Amino acid sequence: MSAYPPGAAFIDGKFGKIEDAKISVLDWGFLRSDATYDVVHVWKGRFFRLDSHLDRFLASAEKLRMKLPYSRAEIASILAELVERTGFEDAYVEMIVTRGVSPTFSRDPRDAVNRFIAFAIPFGWILKPEEREKGLAIAVSEIPRIPPESVDPTVKNYHWLDLVMGMFDAYEQGARTCILTDGQGNITEGPGFNIFVVKDEQAATPKRGVLHGITRHAAILLLEELRVPVETRPVSLAELKDADEVFATSTAGGIMPVTKIGAHTVGDGKMGVMTRGLVDAYWAAHTRGDGWSVAVADIPRVALAAS
Amino acid sequence: MSAYPPGAAFIDGKFGKIEDAKISVLDWGFLRSDATYDVVHVWKGRFFRLDSHLDRFLASAEKLRMKLPYSRAEIASILAELVERTGFEDAYVEMIVTRGVSPTFSRDPRDAVNRFIAFAIPFGWILKPEEREKGLAIAVSEIPRIPPESVDPTVKNYHWLDLVMGMFDAYEQGARTCILTDGQGNITEGPGFNIFVVKDEQAATPKRGVLHGITRHAAILLLEELRVPVETRPVSLAELKDADEVFATSTAGGIMPVTKIGAHTVGDGKMGVMTRGLVDAYWAAHTRGDGWSVAVADIPRVALAAS
Numbered sequence: 001m002s003a004y005p006p007g008a009a010f011i012d013g014k015f016g017k018i019e020d021a022k023i024s025v026l027d028w029g030f031l032r033s034d035a036t037y038d039v040v041h042v043w044k045g046r047f048f049r050l051d052s053h054l055d056r057f058l059a060s061a062e063k064l065r066m067k068l069p070y071s072r073a074e075i076a077s078i079l080a081e082l083v084e085r086t087g088f089e090d091a092y093v094e095m096i097v098t099r100g101v102s103p104t105f106s107r108d109p110r111d112a113v114n115r116f117i118a119f120a121i122p123f124g125w126i127l128k129p130e131e132r133e134k135g136l137a138i139a140v141s142e143i144p145r146i147p148p149e150s151v152d153p154t155v156k157n158y159h160w161l162d163l164v165m166g167m168f169d170a171y172e173q174g175a176r177t178c179i180l181t182d183g184q185g186n187i188t189e190g191p192g193f194n195i196f197v198v199k200d201e202q203a204a205t206p207k208r209g210v211l212h213g214i215t216r217h218a219a220i221l222l223l224e225e226l227r228v229p230v231e232t233r234p235v236s237l238a239e240l241k242d243a244d245e246v247f248a249t250s251t252a253g254g255i256m257p258v259t260k261i262g263a264h265t266v267g268d269g270k271m272g273v274m275t276r277g278l279v280d281a282y283w284a285a286h287t288r289g290d291g292w293s294v295a296v297a298d299i300p301r302v303a304l305a306a307s
Numbered sequence: 308m309s310a311y312p313p314g315a316a317f318i319d320g321k322f323g324k325i326e327d328a329k330i331s332v333l334d335w336g337f338l339r340s341d342a343t344y345d346v347v348h349v350w351k352g353r354f355f356r357l358d359s360h361l362d363r364f365l366a367s368a369e370k371l372r373m374k375l376p377y378s379r380a381e382i383a384s385i386l387a388e389l390v391e392r393t394g395f396e397d398a399y400v401e402m403i404v405t406r407g408v409s410p411t412f413s414r415d416p417r418d419a420v421n422r423f424i425a426f427a428i429p430f431g432w433i434l435k436p437e438e439r440e441k442g443l444a445i446a447v448s449e450i451p452r453i454p455p456e457s458v459d460p461t462v463k464n465y466h467w468l469d470l471v472m473g474m475f476d477a478y479e480q481g482a483r484t485c486i487l488t489d490g491q492g493n494i495t496e497g498p499g500f501n502i503f504v505v506k507d508e509q510a511a512t513p514k515r516g517v518l519h520g521i522t523r524h525a526a527i528l529l530l531e532e533l534r535v536p537v538e539t540r541p542v543s544l545a546e547l548k549d550a551d552e553v554f555a556t557s558t559a560g561g562i563m564p565v566t567k568i569g570a571h572t573v574g575d576g577k578m579g580v581m582t583r584g585l586v587d588a589y590w591a592a593h594t595r596g597d598g599w600s601v602a603v604a605d606i607p608r609v610a611l612a613a614s
Contacts, residue, residue, distance in 0.1 A: 003410040004333060011332070022329035023337065025318070025403070025424055026311060030330065032467035033340035064468075065475060096332070099471075103310040107433070107498075107559075109471055110478065117332055126414070146457045149490060150450060150469045159466045160339035161371075162457045164406075164416055168372060171417065183456060191414075252414075 007121035008085040010078050013304070015085060018119055026105070028112055029098025033158045036060035039251050040214075041123060042083050042091040043286045046293040050076065052214045053095075060155040061097050066114045068097055073302050075118075080299035082120040090123040092252065126177065126193060126253040132279065133271055135259030136248060138190065139175035140237065141166035144183030148209045153189075156211060163191040173262055182209050186234045193250035195258070197235055197243035198228075198274050204239070207232040215249040215282075222281040228274060245272030255279045314428035315392040317385050320611070322392060325426055333412070335419055336405025340465045343367040346558050347521075348430060349390050349398040350593045353600040355558075357383065359521045360402075367462040368404050373421045375404055380609050382425075387606035389427040397430040399559065433484065433500060433560040439586065440578055442566030443555060445497065446482035447544065448473035451490030455516045460496075463518060470498040480569055489516050493541045500557035502565070504542055504550040505535075505581050511546070514539040522556040522589075529588040535581060552579030562586045 009021030029035035038057035040050055054072055061068050070078065075095060083091050095118045102111035127136050143166050151159050166178035179190040187195055188209045194216040196205045203223055205216060223230045240246065246258040246266050255278050257271040266272075271279075285292050316328030336342035345364035347357050361379055368375050377385065386400050402425045409418035434443050450473050458466050473485035486497040494502055495516045501523040503512045510530055512523060530537045547553065553565040553573050562585050564578040573579075578586075592599050 003412075004331065004408065005412045009332065018333070019331070021332045023332055024311065024326070025316065025328045025330055025426060026325070026428075028471075030337050031465060032471060033465045034467060034471050064472075101311065105310075105312045105428070105431075107431070109474060119332060121333075121412070124412075124414070144454075144456050146453050146466070147451070150453045150457075151466075155468075157468060158338060158340045159453070159458075159468060160341060161462075161464060161466060164335075164339060164341050165371075167416060 005121045006086065007119055008082045009117070009119040010082060011117045015081065018121060021117070021119055023098065023115070023117065024101060026101050027098050027115065028100065028109065029096070029115065032099065034064070034099035034109065035096055036064055036066070036155050036157055037094055037096040038156055039092060039094045040079065041251050042088065042093060042296060043123070045089050045297070046286060046295050047079070047299070048286055048293050049214050049218060049291070050294055051291055052217065056156065056212070056214065057095055063152065063155050066097050066099065069114065069116050070304065073300065074304055076299050077302045078118055078304070079120070080296050080301065082118055083296045086120050088120065088122060091120045092122065092124045093120045094118060124252045126248070126250050127256040132257065135257035135271055136177065137175045137260035138177050138179055138258055139170040139173040139262050140187070140240070141169040141178045141180050143169065143180055145180040145188040145209055147182070153210055154212050160191065167191055175260070175262065181237060186236050187240050190248060192252055193248040193256070195235070196247050196249065197239050198245035198272065199239065199243050201228065201274065203228055203230040203274070204235050205230070205232055206235050208234070213249055215251055215254060218282065218285065219249045219255060219278060222278055222285065226277055226281060245275050247275045247278070255282045312428045313393065314426055315389045316424070316426040317389060318424045322388065325428060328424065328426055330405065330422070330424065331408060333408050334405050334422065335407065335416065336403070336422065339406065341371070341406035341416065342403055343371055343373070343462050343464055344401055344403040345463055346399060346401045347386070348558050349395065349400060349603060350430070352396050352604070353593060353602050354386075354606070355593055355600050356521050356525060356598070357601055358598055359524065363463065363519070363521065364402055370459065370462050373404050373406065376421065376423050377611065380607065381611055382423075383606050384609045385425055385611070386427070387603050387608065389425055390603045393427050395427065395429060398427045399429065399431045400427045401425060431559045433555070433557055434563040439564065442564035442578055443484065444482045444567035445484050445486055445565055446477040446480040446569045447494070447547070448476040448485045448487050450476065450487055452487040452495040452516055454489070460517055461519050467498065474498055482567070482569065488544060493543050494547055497555065499559055500555040500563070502542070503554050503556065504546050505552035505554075505579065506546065506550050508535065508581065510535055510537040510581070511542050512537070512539055513542050515541070520556055522558055522561060525589065525592065526556045526562060526585060529585055529592065533584055533588060552582050554582045554585070562589045
């Protein structure tokens with residue numbers, strides 16, 4: 001029916017091929033999207049900001065009142081082994097915990113046995129490096145992002161129907177992808193990425209109603225190193241249109257210039273100076289130590305306790 | 308790892324056992340909750356309101372711009388065969404279409420090959436018949452339901468994290484399940500059910516921000532036959548507390564009296580007269596023809612086109 005990318009997976013306590021990684025259609029992770037996940041990437045054999053991804057993943061599971069069947073050290077070990085099994089130098093590594101199924105198929109989520117899944121596939125790009133100069137064309141959709149009062153966006157989740165329908169809106173406007181608003185005139189995020197605006201050499205990114213992206217955080221840290229003032233605060237649609245530069249941040253592609261917003265051209269329609277500086281700093285950070293990156297081979301391997 | 312209920316499934320064009328019904332972890336139906344579904348039930352060998360469920364399922368798939376690989380007649384035939392394979396007199400029959408995966412694993416939903424899945428498992432109850440006199444204890448959660456502007460609730464979907472977290476709130480309040488508000492003082496729905504209030508022999512149910520439940524619609528039709536005025540309109544939290552009777556409607560249990568709302572007792576804390584009349588009319592309707600029910604054996608069987 002479908003082709004799958006090359007890759008390796010860990011599911012039901014065993015390593016295997018990506019095409020064999022399947023979950024029961026009865027898992028609440030599917031039937032209720034009752035799951036959280038995280039995606040860390042590997043670049044030239046090194047995990048990028050693995051500790052930040054593990055911190056967020058463990059915090060998300062706790063907020064959903066799920067019990068991970070593996071410790072933090074075991075999860076890191078599983079992720080490293082997955083990457084080694086693929087042989088990839090550059091990879092996209094996803095870890096997931098689902099509510100699972102209760103042995104009695106009770107509807108009560110407290111009865112369910114939570115399920116851990118992970119997989120490594122080739123590195124994915126929202127915008128490929130060769131397209132970076134041209135930049136990303138986005139469209140603002142009328143659909144408001146699911147508000148944070150309903151679903152906590154800091155728990156990374158699969159509630160994406162608003163984003164998917166926004167993507168269809170964007171295609172109709174000739175754009176590559178979308179961003180959604182908060183329904184009150186401020187921008188939020190797009191499918192898998194955060195947004196920054198730059199005006200008069202100051203940067204800003206939405207504070208609320210968005211995923212606290214690890215690449216977003218890396219961008220904030222790197223902008224501070226570059227002595228660029230950066231604020232997390234509400235960012236209006238007017239500011240988006242008026243920006244000198246706009247860029248998106250995502251594990252799937254890093255720092256990506258946004259050069260078109262609907263029919264509007266951002267700045268002179270090319271990657272801006274500040275975005276270029278940040279792109280360079282971002283990729284340079286992939287060989288830094290001090291918590292920025294760690295070699296896959298240096299992750300301690302631990303034996304998995306029978307769960 | 309987990310036990311599964313008995314049942315039969317149809318996936319990737321083949322019939323099989325429920326425990327073998329699994330989807331790829333890469334399916335967008337899982338990774339983006341990009342899916343829609345419907346659940347019809349069979350009672351004493353007859354589908355209840357099958358045409359209404361098929362109408363809604365086909366409309367939902369179209370709204371999500373998905374292409375079903377089977378026709379309406381083929382889907383009905385698959386559902387009937389699933390029930391016959393289980394041998395169940397009473398069953399819960401779910402049909403699902405997911406975005407699927409694109410052969411290139413592109414992030415573009417237009418490239419994906421949509422996937423149809425169906426399964427039949429034993430009939431599920433939110434409130435069992437022997438608990439009906441006592442009724443359901445619910446709690447109102449502070450979490451607002453995902454608003455209809457973000458995700459169209461008339462497209463039956465798996466965006467349930469608000470409802471799941473609301474269930475945890477309800478457990479802490481000693482209740483069995485929850486209902487969510489619209490964040491503006493009106494009630495919406497609970498996990499898998501609609502809500503009706505009855506005051507001075509008039510019934511009302513929320514119009515907006517809720518699934519247009521098939522059991523909700525059946526209740527409206529039956530109330531009209533019972534000469535009870537029924538309105539679909541905003542229903543406030545104050546009306547919920549002030550109601551003479553409250554009941555929930557769901558394919559998973561039918562008409563269910565709600566006798567407690569948090570610490571508040573509804574009426575005299577027992578199933579009310581109107582609710583009892585509706586429960587009786589609802590189960591009596593399961594042997595009616597004229598679109599209300601159809602014998603599983605009477606569904607025309609059609610050969611499935613190779614898809």
